[in-house]
Amino acid sequence: MCGPDRDWLPASVQPTPGPHREGARAFPRRALLDRHGRRTRSIQPNHQKPEALARRSRRGRHRRNRRAARRGAARGAVPRPAQRHDQRHPGPTTEEEPVSQLPIRNEAAPIGAFVRQHLPQILAYCQANPEEFANLQDREYCLTNFRQSYAVLRARTGESKPSKCWAAKSSGPFSDAGYWVTSEWVSNLHTAHFIVYLISKGIEPIGVSEDFIAWAQETVDEFGTTSAAPGGARYRSTALGVAQNALVRYLLSNLPYETFAQDDWEAVKARDFGGTCAYCGETKKTTIDHAVPINRIHLGEHRLGNLVPACGSCNGRKSNTTYTEFLETFYAADPEQARMRIGDLDTHAAKHDYQPIEDHEGVRPIIEEARAKLAEVASLYLDRINEQLAQQRGC
Ligand SMILES: [Zn+2]
Structure with a gap:
């Protein structure tokens, strides 16, 4: 014994x-x-001595760690840097994490909160493209597009939450729509894929710089897999959706034949908005925001009447929503203020002869057709190049 x-x-x-x-x-x-x-x-x-139990408690562990650090310092050892939140947990993927050290500041950390921040826009996208609900419940699709070992969405069948999913509160708008959202966002690869996914769906990532987006794109190009190549999934390929969205943005930025220069924009900022943010009304450093976002869902345009100055905070929070949606949420406690600001932006649009396209029955199908045609063009030219290469290689 x-x-x-x-x-x-x-x-x-x-x-x-x-x-x-x-x-x-x-x-x-x-x-x-x-x-x-x-x-x-x-x-x-539980018959162990109380001190032994305390030693096993979390506080006890931290105390032991601190004691060990002090002993190490006394010996002249270099302290180990604290682990950052986004570097903890190796995550459910069994593959080795190739990008655990980011070359730039992780602007999307912690990734879970970053994902939750974008759920309203993703839901809006799914509602406009119902096949995406099915895609996000498909494990293969999620593995390809997010490097996510779990399906991003799970249909709500009962009240009890499945494992590896967020509770209803964190699942946010998807919870009301009848889905659970997976909580298993842990690695930098997830971050990179999530950002590239947002862009491929015409959703602007909130609060991240162009540099960080470029890092995400490079990372996915290098380590990721995208499914959008005409021939099917291929490791390291670039998503067709990126080109399709660029085309949509190009089209919506050149309708109709309006021209304006930087001076015109400066005049709008000073005259129409008095140098303040169009949303919160504060006098802050502002950047151009499109009141109606330029994407295939909202069909906003790059025209003076759709350009408004927005401070960094409002710009980030508004993200891919329209000015009415955003202002109604922003001034939820003060509907009168929301109405007034929406009225100001309507006046600004009308003054510059800008009428949002919205659900124009003639335009939306053309935009969708342009996307489909681009996919055909891509496929056609891939075939032609492959043909040339086959001849050269004598296959
Ligand atoms: Zn603001």
Whole structure:
């Protein structure tokens, strides 16, 4: 017998007799079962001395770590840098993480919060393209597009939350739409793929710089897989959606034949908005925002009447929503203020002869056709180049 008397333990957890192992636990861990009979966690038998239990507690562990650090400092050891939140947990992927050290500041950290921030826009995209609901429930699609081992969405069938998903509150608008959203966002590869996914869907990533977007694109190009190549999925290929969205932006930025220079924009800022942010009204450094976003969903245009000055904070929070959607949320507690600001922006648009396209029945199908045609063009030219190469290689 290698420890004290164990007769007090119930028969179900009596240790099985066997050869004594060096360093083996003197006491077996006791399984705790929840009301469904599932194993939840293990505890030490509670007859241990209180100090021993305290040592096992989280605070105790931190105290031990600090003591160890002090001892290390006394020896002149270099302290280990604290782990950042986004670097913890190796995550569910079994592959080795190739980009654990970012060359630039991780502007999308923590990734879970970053994902949650974009759920309203992703939902809007899914509602406009219902096949995306099915895609996001497809594991293969999610692995390809997000490097995510779990399906991004799971249909809500009951009230109990499946594992690896966020609770209803964190699943946000998807919860109301009848879905759970996976919580398994952990690695920098997820971050890079998520950003590239947003862009491929015409959604502007919130609060990240052009440099960070470029990092995401490069990372996906280097380590990722995208499914959009005409021939099917291919490691390291660039998504066709990126080109399609660029085409949509090009079209919407050149309708109709309006021209204006920087001076015109400066005049709009000073005269129409008095040098303030069009949304919060504060006098801050502003950048150009499109009141109606330029993408295939909202069909905003790059015209003076759709350009408004926005401070960094409002610009980031508004993201890919329209000015009415954003202002109604922003001034949820003060609807009168929301109406007034929306009215000001309507006046600004009318003054510059800008009428949003919205649900123009003639335009939307043309935009979709342009995207489809671009896919055809891409496929055609791939075939032609492949033909040339086949001849050259004598295949
Ligand atoms: Zn603002």
